[in-house]
């Protein structure tokens with residue numbers, strides 16, 4: 304019998320962070336091999352705990368969580384998000400322009416579904432967080448990639464962005480602080496990018512889920528403040544800064560002059576209503592999370608575990624005969640690459656498979672982030688620092704073997 308064919312819309316959709324390599328790793332683990340997993344930015348899997356006051360808020364409100372809630376999210380949560388955004392200088396933000404979702408993931412899809420006509424183009428960073436490409440394609444759009452090259456500290460070039468714009472371009476996506484590169488965009492650069500969006504009437508979509516995870520006192524500049532009256536969506540959530548990936552809570556805030564995005568806001572509300580509401584239980588954690596200082600700071604300052612992990616990665620790269628890295632300034636990842644002058648013929652997918660099979664270390668190849676012919680790999684900064692030291696010994700062994708062949 305013929306098997307059931309999946310939708311043709313999925314033909315170009317990929318999510319390799321949980322793809323074939325991860326499945327291979329699960330098989331190896333099931334066969335008894337301990338694998339060091341550096342593939343997913345999931346703090347709870349590495350001993351990082353959600354702050355207790357978030358957990359307690361949910362426990363206190365369990366009995367208030369049994370009915371469907373408002374399609375845009377609990378009023379109390381949306382008020383806290385609106386207050387955070389206004390304090391950051393965002394204009395025109397009211398509770399009716401905030402949407403809470405089952406993670407930022409759901410809202411990335413929703414924001415593009417409410418926007419795109421078939422064939423519309425979306426400007427995306429390369430490398431990107433691959434859900435952005437997938438959601439663009441699944442909603443009938445076409446990704447157009449602007450490059451964020453290692454030799455430019457993974458920062459985008461506003462002139463290159465502008466040169467990619469066509470009459471079909473509708474939106475410009477920024478991921479800041481960036482996954483996978485760890486780049487944090489300076490204010491001046493964001494001002495030039497906002498000017499491009501203003502000239503071409505593009506909707507700005509700023510994925511700021513790592514907004515408080517910063518190293519070396521790097522400042523974070525929210526895009527909404529610079530965007531002013533321009534329609535701009537800022538995304539944030541509990542998964543990373545508050546180490547609560549499993550709660551599945553994210554939000555979007557639509558800023559700018561309300562009359563410039565009124566119909567779009569209504570479209571978002573319709574789509575939100577079609578799925579009824581986000582998980583109510585975990586939304587009780589939003590206001591307590593935003594009303595207290597982010598405890599992640601203790602982890603990213605000198606002596607903190609993420610700071611130590613990042614230092615181990617920088618040391619590992621410095622000691623390597625093959626690797627180079629633009630040091631991450633924020634987020635939970637490093638994106639080193641194999642230097643062409645040290646190892647000319649290099650395939651990141653072959654390398655990652657060998658690292659897994661020969662050395663039991665799981666990383667994500669750079670090409671999984673929509674970079675053609677990537678020489679990169681993405682590692683999370685979440686494992687204990689001493690384990691990262693061991694990882695670099697194993698990476699070096701594989702690269703030695705590859706260069707000797």
Ligand code: PLP
Pocket residue numbers: 344405406407408409432478482510512540541542548551552553
């Ligand atoms: N955006 C970026 C840049 C991410 O790295 C992630 C998860 O890794 C998400 C969005 C999705 O986060 P969540 O759905 O857990 O809120």
